[in-house]
Amino acid sequence: LAAWPQVQWASTLPQALRGVLIGNEVLDAMPCDIVRHQNGQWQLMGVGLDANQQFQWQNAALPAELLPAAQALLPAIDGYTSELHLRQQAFIRTLAQRLTHGTLLFIDYGFDAAQYYHPQRDDGTLIGHYRHHTVHDPFFLPGLTDLTAHVNFTDIAEAGCSAGLDLIGYANQAAFLLNLGITELLAEHYPKPESPAYLKAAGAVHTLTAAHEMGELFKVIAFGRHIDPDWQGFVFGDSYHRL
Secondary structure, X not given: OOOOOOOOOOOOOOOOEEEEEEEEOOHHHOOOEEEEEEOOEEEEEEEEEOOOOOEEEEEEEOOOOOHHHHHHHOOOOOOOEEEEOHHHHHHHHHHHHHEEEEEEEEEEEEEOHHHHXXXXXXXXXXXXXXXXXXXXXXXXXXXXXXXXXXXXXXXXXXXXXXXXXXXEEEEEHHHHHHHOOHHHHHHHHOOOOOOHHHHHHHHHHHHHHOOOOOOOOEEEEEEEEOOOOOXXXXXXXOOHHHO
């Protein structure tokens, strides 16, 4: 930090925020509630212990505060399981309350509500990652496996707008980066396409923008207060109407 005196680490959220706050894969790491529709009732999927003292799913009655969201969002199909993200919404509302002038920008993987809670997506999006491998058992190596769930960007948009923020735009990562001129920057910094450095950088750009890589699944959403809402990153491909 001696070389970067302008950097200050905050242990708590400031009472007032002025500037640009960027969250890259922050929302997906927040705790979520797993909800299942079973035998005509909504259930909360919790965690219990089996006969060998190993973690297992254990259902319980859905708390009253989660019932309206479950009824509004999840298809009432027997066995349908998915996630609710009330903590994400609360986080956005808190930031909105403290943002006096500036922007909130979040980059994460997820869908709009219609895609997230599609009847065919009946097992939710909760997944684990361990040493760069996908793990479908959330109880595999507890504490070592990185658990995550996709983001419902409709919820995020509603939380920000209901708290008084302006929705600047919502687009997939490919559209956002291409709007900002990522391919032009690639050519500018690596003028020799045949060079190893160019090929390496071009591969990274491909990973970030290709539809089958990170380009489509990852989304960018931005809110603002007292700022110009016209952003180059959302000139083409702004999908706010899908939220």
